[in-house]
Amino acid sequence: MRSNNSLTPPYFQFTVFSDYGSLRFLFFSLCLLIYVTIISANAVIVLTVCLEKSLHQPMYIFICCLCLNSLWGSAGFFPRFLMDILSDTHVISRVSCFSQMYVIHTYVAHELTILTVMAYDRFVAICQPLYYHSKMTFRKVIQLLALAVLYPVCIVGFCMYLSSRLPLCGNELHRIFCSNWSVVQLSCVETSVNSIAGRIIAVTTVFIPLCFVLYTYLRILLVCRRSSSEFRGKALQTCLPHIVTFVTFSFSLFCELSLSRLDTDEINPFVIVVLSLEFLIVPPINNPLVYGLNLPQIRGVMFRCVKIHKMIPAAQFKTQHVQLLLKL
Structure with a gap:
């Protein structure tokens, strides 16, 4: 419930967590196992790509960055979430809340930008194979990765800055982690600037990458239709993991975005927890499994x-x- 004063609170309180008694130790063990699995699976892929010289190629470097991003996003969520499961009070300081918010939002944006760069790499490799080595040079790979990493860092940082300046009339977040829109909704003043910034981020980091990936795979599909069955098999072998990863993450992100735009006070807390955990658990586990098991290299x-x-x-x-x- 929001207070009547407009003083910005020094902390936030998560209201979704309930007292499950001794069951919380079971939930803690299960979530800890998931977190350890995410760390282990992604670390194996990262070490494999870094230590094996034959994998120092654009596609595998992008996969390595994708797994590093999974480790980044998981580190921003799981340690705090595991503490909240065991804790009787679910209070987070303002600084910690905005730090967690920044890590999780950059994780989402990085996932989309890296997947977009990977789609471009597959497009050049399949549709323009004769020019692949001249276009995907080491310098070009570094430039693409720099753009994929730095753009989300800057635009999410600007969005967090706008949110941090808002005077808030409450401190209760009906979520299991800090999200930008849930904090903006606590504002005592008009938030049109924040809404415009949020739409710009959504267009540039979600819809444009989605359209670009769909375009590249439409071109790849047209090329494969005119090629031999052997060529189609090789193209499918390299593109299928990326398609599975992109579809999985897009669906998980759609659930999270839908949740952020609904009135969470009227939603069952169990539904909130499931939809919130999906994009933080499924992609980080799915990525190393898909690439580790499907790519023979x-x-x-x-x-x-x-x-x-x-x-x-x-x-x-x-x-x-x-x-x-x-x-x-």
Whole structure:
């Protein structure tokens, strides 16, 4: 409930959390397991790409950045969420709230911009294969990644700045994490500037990338229709993981955006939790599984590393056994 004064509160309170008694330890264990899985799965892909020289190619570098972004977004949400599950009070300071808001919003924007860059990479590789190496040079890859990373950092930072200046008439957030629109709704003054900034961010980071990805895959589909079955198979092998990742994230983001525009006071808290967790859990788990299991280059390197690690202890045991026999 909003207070009558316009003093900006020094903290916010999450109202969705309930007292589940001893069940909260079960929820905590489950969420901790999910967080550890996200860290492990994405870290394996990042290390595989970084340590294997044969994977130092544009497509795998973009996949590595996608997994790094999953680690970034998860770090901005899970530590605080795990604390709230076990805590009896669900209060977050203003600074911590805006910090979490910034991390989660940049995670969303980075995911979309990186997926857009990956779509461009696949478009050039399939539709213009003769010019791929001249267009996707190391310098071009760095420029694309810099644009994909720096643009969300700047535009989300500007949006957070506008929100931080608003005088607020309340401090209750009917969410499980801090989001920009839920804070803006607490404002005591007109928020037309924030609404315009939010629409600009939505257009430039959601709708334009969506249209561009649809355009690139329409062109890829037209090229594949005129090509041999072998070419279509190779194109599908490299494009399918990206399509699955993009569709999964777009659906999860659509659920979150729909939730932010509804009156959360009238929605079942369980529905709020499920829709909020979807885009923070499904894509970070889906990305390493899709790319790790479907791309033979990454899968082959991972399996080879596992075999090497299994063979090393056996080789060490044989060496020690021979040395012992020589001493005898």
